[in-house]
Amino acid sequence: MLALGLVGIRTRVARAALCALGISIGIATIIVVTGIPASSRRALAEELAALGTNTLQAAPRETNEYALPQNAVEMISRIGPVTRVSAVANVHSLVRRSETVDPLDGSGLTVLAARLDLLPAIDAEVAQGVWLSPASETFPAVVLGAVAATRLGITSVRAGGEASQVMIGDRYFTVTGILAGIRNSPDIDRSVLVGWPAARTYLGFDGHPTVVYVQAREDAVESVRAVLPATIDPENPGMVQVSRPSDALTAKRAADSTFSSLFLGLAAIALLVGGIGVANTMVVSVLERRAEIGLRRALGASRGQIRGQFLTESTMLAALGGLAGVTLGLLATVGYVTYQGWPIVVPLSSVAAGLGGALLVGVLAGLYPSVRAARMTPTAALAAA
Structure with missing residues (x-):
């Protein structure tokens, strides 16, 4: 046939x-x-995906009387679809290039306490130098955001060379790294990042995070957003504000x-x-x-x-x-x-x-x-x- x-x-x-x-x-x-x-x-x-379609941010509602619980990161990490979680906290200090600069001139920059796992949670990279380590996060060391480095006049961090320093409060901190520009977190670009323990020791940080960054499976972003407030603070879920999913996801x-x-x-x-x-x-x-x-x-x-x-x-x-x-x-x-x-x-x-x-x-x-x-x-x- x-x-x-x-x-x-x-x-x-x-x-x-x-x-x-x-x-x-x-x-x-x-x-x-x-x-x-x-x-x-x-x-x-x-x-x-590079625009952060799977990323959420949790922060306290605008009030001077409420702060996120200290264990917020640990509580969020228990949510099944969550893949990464980290946090920063505003320590309400001013940063200067040196002691000769006006103590009230903070160059429009924010000093943040940062956890070691922050970079992957916000898809950030170090452009020069190194990120905080388990050793350096306990000492007076900082990593600068891209905009912060420019405003402070620190354009490079060279290994083995003389380390640059900035003054936070009345103490000098050594600059160990500079971050590359972050598309999804411009607030970090304008920040000076200090290790979580160092912020407690030298800057009077109380341990309460200001912003929690959460990455979840893309198909479960809305579900994670719905349970975040009650997970962070079961007693006061209404005091927790969570960003809506990125328009890029839609x-x-x-x-x-x-x-x-x-x-x-x-x-x-x-x-x-x-x-x-x-x-x-x-x-x-x-x-x-x-x-x-x-x-x-x-x-x-x-x-x-x-x-x-x-x-x-x-x-x-x-x-x-x-x-x-x-x-x-x-x-x-x-x-x-x-x-x-x-x-x-x-x-x-x-x-x-x-x-x-x-x-x-x-x-x-x-x-x-x-x-x-x-x-x-x-x-x-x-x-x-």
Whole structure:
């Protein structure tokens, strides 16, 4: 049956190639319209994730009488979907470049007590020097935000060189590092960060955090936000203010939905066009090969054998077109995505759907022509030839 199905393809190579080309273009379209948007979506997702789509901030409501509990970080870390949590606290001190600067001139900067796990919780990095360590957090050492370093005139921290110092209150603190600019936490850029224990020892810090930074699984951000106030302070949940999820999270989910609808629509159109092309080719093939059909029927071929022959030919045409289309689509997708600098993402489901769709289209497109060929009587087929 397979050999008979390939007869028409072998004897009419140009027509078969053009028919397979129609299918291949349709399948390549499926690969391209899934691969390129998937790669674009991955790049968009990474860019939006950098905007803090999974980050929340908890702080006391504006009042001079309330402070977050000292164990707020430990309480939040017990929430299942929470992946990271850290905190800073305003120690209400002024920072100066030296003792010669006006004691009331704090350069618009804030002195914060910081936990060691702060950087990953706010997606921050050290540009120069080093972050606080279990050793340095107990000594008078500071790390400067990017804006704070500029305002204090400290542009570099060199290992082994003379360390820069700043004055907080009436004590000098050694600068151990400078942070890179933080897109999602500009308040940290304008801050001077002191170790949590050092702030207690040298600056009279009482241990109550001012802002708690929380990262959670993206699909559970809203649920975590709902339980944060009661988790931080079960007795006074109304005194805890939690930021709402980033607008970027909504944009990211909307983009996912838009891309999914686009995939389905374009894929359906591509398959429909390919199926019409195969059906048209097979109908013409049946009309041109009536002599062959009549001769085979006269020699004893059954209707089922005639039907199977043309159905096999239709399926093989679509399969060849599907393989060519998958290859063409992969090459086009990889080339375009590489040019754009996006991550290469080709869903395996789209490749499987392309091949499976080609076979399905071949079967459906060949049904009518094969049935029509099988209904021809030997005399009628030979007479019409």
